[in-house]
Each structure stands twice: as structure tokens, then as C-alpha cells.
Amino acid sequence: MPRSKRLPAAAGGGRRSGGGSSGFRPPVVLLLFFFVLAPLLVLAARRSTRTLVSPDQTGSPNFSSKKAADWREQLVIQHLKPILTKEVIEAISASRHELGQWSLDFLRQNHVSSSWQVDGADHASQNNLTVTDTLQNASDAEKTSFKMGDDARVVSLPTANKDSKDNLDGHQLLDSPAKVARRQLREKRREKRAMELVQQDDEALVKLENAAIEHSKAVDSAILGKYSIWRRDNENENSDSTVRLMRDQIIMARVYMVIAKSKNRLDLYQELLTRIKESQRAVGEANADSDLHRSAPEKIKAMGQVLSRAREALYDCKAVIQRLRVMLQSADEQVRSLKKQSTFLSQLAAKTIPNGIHCLSMRLTIDYYLLPPEKRKFPRSENLENPSLYHYALFSDNVLAASVVVNSTIMNAKEPAKHVFHLVTDKLNIGAMNMWFLLNPPGNATIHVENVDDFKWLNSSYCPVLRQLESAAMKEYYFKADHPTTLSAGSSNLKYRNPKYLSMLNHLRFYLPEVYPKLDKILFLDDDIVVQKDLTALWSVDLKGNVNGAVETCGESFHRFDKYLNFSNPHIARNFDPNSCGWAYGMNIFDLKEWKKKDITGIYHKWQNMNEDRVLWKLGTLPPGLLTFYKLTHPLDKSWHVLGLGYNPSIDHSEIQNAAVVHYNGNMKPWLELAMTKYRPYWTKYIKYDHPYVRGCKLSE
Secondary structure, three states: OHHHHHHHHHHHHHHHHHHHHHHOHHHHHHHHHHHHHHHHHHHHHHHHHHHHHOOOOOOOOOHHHHHHHHHHHHHHHHHHOOOOOHHHHHHHHHHHHHHOOOOHHHHHHHOOOOOOOOOOHHHHHHHOOOHHHHHHOOOOOOOOEEOOOOOOOOEEOOOOOOOHHHHHHHOOOOOOHHHHHHHHHHHHHHHHHHHHHHHHHHHHHHHHHHHHHHHHHHOOOOOOOOOOOOOHHHOOOOOOHHHHHHHHHHHHHHHHHHHHHHOOOHHHHHHHHHHHHHHHHHHOOOOOHHHOOOOHHHHHHHHHHHHHHHHHHHOOHHHHHHHHHHHHHHHHHHHHHHHHHHHHHHHHHHHOOOHHHHHHHHHHHHHHHOOOHHHOOOOOHHHHHOOOOEEEEEEOOOHHHHHHHHHHHHHOOOOHHHEEEEEEEOOOOHHHHHHHHHHOOOOOOEEEEEEHHHOOOOOOOOOHHHHHHOOHHHHHHHHOOOOOOOOOOOOOOHHHHOHHHHOHHHHHHHHHHHHOOOOOEEEEEOOOEEEOOOOHHHHHOOOOOOOEEEOEOOOOHHHEHHHOOOOOOHHHHHHOOOOOEOEOOOEEEEEHHHHHHHOHHHHHHHHHHHOOOOOOOOOOOHHHHHHHOOOOEEEOOHHHEEOOOOOOOOOOHHHHHHOOEEEOOOOOOOOOOOOOOOOOHHHHOOOOOOOHHHHHOOOOO
């Protein structure tokens, strides 16, 4: 029974199945359409699109196909606007007008953004049949060139018989005039920007150089030998940080110590006082951390603890500021006082004679007067008035300095026998000067020593300086009993109270024709110079009618007339130019014939008489020399005479080496302990330190 029931059901089911088979055929057709026929239609549509885009073989486009392509392209661009950038869309639009239709692959290949990463771009460029394909199938002309304006690119169409891949690689796109103009503007902007950057770099470099120059000028050269950026102390910017910290602590401790005393905090006062003394002992005279005592860290820690407690208990901003201001004013006054003391002591040291030289002079003087009169004469006295020889004038009271001048001149002379030295000294040193050169004759050269006091014609009735020195006003100026005697006072005019201004040896240079009446030319030398080359060429220099041949020194503003003379005086203002260039005494070639013609000594007397009350210039010989030889000085080449070895620590080494004469003008004379050590060897190499007299007086290098 169950089986009979199943059979009809199966039969019935088969019938339904047969009926259902005819009902389910439409879905199978749809499946076949989507999976088989639709791809074929898409392919056909794509091919038809390519056909529509491509021009025919004759080169005329299919306009109906082009309309459909344009419509599709506009639709695609409309949908892609939210995705593509404005620049890409503009490039597509511009290219449509220039080269017709583009494929997306061609756009990606030639106008790709730097941010795009396109996979298979090379493959797409080979298989894509777009405008490039049309160009590859161009006419069989060998090459056609198009020029659009003067600056347009040249577009070459390769021949049809070449490989399509080579044609694609060799193809160049045609640029419109607008694109060419934009490209040129971009290039010009780049070049302009590059030039601006280069100019900015150059300007920055010039500013740095100028700043360095100004900084170097700001360095005070008066602190000689003490400051140098190359010092070992300055290699490490923190080399003195601990020293400065301890000194700052001492300053603050002094501030709080005063405040503690005013507020009756004697416990803090005593503790601060104790810590100050301990820190001062630890610091001592240290200028770098390496100079500090090993207990310095402990002192810093102890002082810091005391200062911390003092700050908590005593800090009052107004009181601290007031106390610091008082300390600053006090320190400023101390600095000023020390500067005056330093000026006084340096001037004093520069005008004194070292013990060794004084000893040498005394011993030589004693031995000279022990000589019999017949042994006190120099040989070759017949050369003293021979104008054909080379004559030198040297006025000095320093035996050692005079010996260096004579020795250096002879050792560098080509013909020593033709050189004649005329030495003049005072009565205190005449014996020593004679004895030294009798013991140490200058080879075959001629030398003669005279005493300025033997020039009887040089008296107060003839010489204004001698007359002024005998006046009561000048004696009061030099020897007034109530002059300030402290080191810090009265130092401003100390340099003008130099004893050398009282000596006629300093003013004898204005009387050369009277001292040497039979000579035509003479070379005047100071006793603080060193000769390094043969000087005979100076006698052949054409002075062009002038009297004085000298090296000018107006490279610096303070070497002009207005720095030496009082131009508020009408006599000076009417007759001289304040910007006239100064020149240097120390090595001067004088034409004594022209001297006599122009009455140089008379001009000197005129101005010296007018300056009796010192209203035209201070004391000295350079200011009256500038007036006397005004417009009568011939400038010599600077290599003849290099100055500043007595005060300037930054003279170029090559200048010194190439100089014929180097001059230690200034306070730091080479025979003094003040001398700069780097310049001293130029002077000491002409001294025989093994000489018995020199060794006996303990003179050493």
C-alpha cells in the first residue's frame, strides 16, 4: 500500500517535471545572453569605437563616429571630474583641440602626474591604437617638420617603413605657443630665483666679512700681548666657567652681606663674610678653571647653600638692585683709576733707562777717560766732509741703541767703506759712546762722535726752544712743586713732559745745515730703528725740489694734521689743511742745498716762536716738523720705512720682512721689558751678547 501510493506520486511528479521543463527555458536564455553574447557585443562595440576614432585611409575622419566618440568622452569626463584633478582635465581638453581624440592609456603615458602609479603602462602604450597609430600609418613622406613660431618645437613624423615601436619612441608631441610661452616664463623665473639666491649668499658673505673687520677694529690694541682669539684658554668656551661662577657668587654674597647687616642678621653676615674669604682664597688670581685650587668645588657648594638661605631670608628686589648699582659705579671708578695708573707707569717705564744699559754706559765712560788722549781719535776723519759719500745723522744718548743702528746699517750695506756716521750725544754719554765705537769700530766705515754742548752757536739767543726752556712758564710747567704726585693724577699730559723734549738732541734735527755745512744730502735716523737693507738708493731718489723725503702715515685718520695741530687757532686754520697727510720721522733723506735755499730753519723758528705758550701744538718735534716741511716733503715708498713695532701687535710679517727700515716708535722700545717679544729678535740679532761689557752688565736676550 505504501508503494502504490508512491507510484502515482512519482508519475505525477514526472508530469510536473515535464510541464516544468517547458516553463524554465527563459532563464536559461538570459544566462546564455549575459555570459556569452554580452562580452561579444562589448568587444564589437570597442572595435567599432576604435574605427570611429581612427581616420580613414585617405586621412578624412568619420564625422558620425566622431560625434558618438565625443559624446562618450564628454560623458566619461563628466563622471571622472570628481576623481581627476583640474590640471588633468584641462590637459585633456587642450589636447583634444590640438591632436584630436586621446585614449586614457595615452594620457597616462605622456601626461602622468608625479603621484600616479600606473601598472602596465608600457604594455598599454604598445597595444593601444590611438592617435599614435594614426601617426605611424602616415603618408610615405620621409619626414615632415612643423614650426609654430620661433620658439615652438619641431615635430618629426618618421617614415612608414620603420618599426612601429621605433616610431612611437621617436615621436615628439607638438607644443602650442601658449605652452611654449609658459615654459619660457617658468625657466626665466627659475633663473631669476637662482640669481637672487646667489646674490643673497654673496651679500651675506660680505656682511659677515664686514662684521668680522669691525669686530677686529673694536679690539683694544693697548692691551698688548694679553688678548688673542687663538689663546688656549679660548679653545673651550667654558674653560673659565667655574671661575666666573665663583666670582658671581662672591658678588652676590657681598650684596646679601650688606643687606644682612642693615637688617641686623649678624649670623648670616658672619657666615657670608667667612664664605667670601674662603672663595677668594680658592680663586686667587686664576683666569681659567685649570688654575683653581682643588678645593674650589667644595667652596662653590658651601657658598651656594649660604646664598640660598640668604635669599630666602633677606631677598628684597629693590635693595639688591640698589646695591648692585653702587657696586657697579665703584668698579667703574676703580677701572678709571687703574687705567690712569697704567698710563703713568707705562710712560714712566718708557722714559727710563734700564739698569743694564746704565751700567754699560758708566763702565764705558770710566774706561774712556782712562785712555790716553792719542787713543781717543777715530780713523778716516778726512771722509767726514766728503759730499760724495753716504752720510748718516744719528742723535742719541743710548749707547746700545746707537750701536744697533750702526751695526745693522753696515751689515746690510753693499759698500761699507763709503758710509759715514755722524753721532751726536750729550755730555753724560760722550765718553761711553766714544769708547764703544773705539772698541767696536764699524768695519771700514767712518764714524765720528760729537757732544751737543760743544755747539756754541746753539744758544738761547738763536734757538727759540732753548729760550723757552729757560722761561719761568716752562719751568713751572715741568718742575712745578705742587704737581699731582699720585699715580692716578696728572697722567694726561705726562707724555708731553717727557725729558727728551728738554734735550736739544731732539731738536737738533732742525739745524742739520748748521751742524754739517759742507754736505749736500744726509740721511737722518732715529736710535729706535733697525736697518734691514742697503739704503744707498735713497741718495739717488729725485725729491722734485722738495727738502724732505719721508714715508707718509695717513693710512689712519689719526695721522693727519688735525690730530697734531690746534685748528681752532686762526694761524693754523688759515695756513694748513686739516686733512693733509702726516709723515714719519725716523728715516728721512734731507736735501741740505734746498734746505738752505728755502730757509727751513727760519720757518721752524717762526712757528716755534708763535708756540711759546703751547697754543698751536703740544710739545714734541713732529708737529713743528709738519708745519716746517709743509708742501716740501716728497713721499717715499712705504717699504722703505715700516712703523709701529713699539705699539702695534698686528703688523703683517711680510711687511716687516720686506722693509728696508723697521721703527720701534711707541713706548715698547726693544731694549725695555715692555717690548713685544715677537718683534724683539729683529733688534737683538745685531747685539753681541758675548761682549765682555755686555755680559758684565747682565744684558741678555
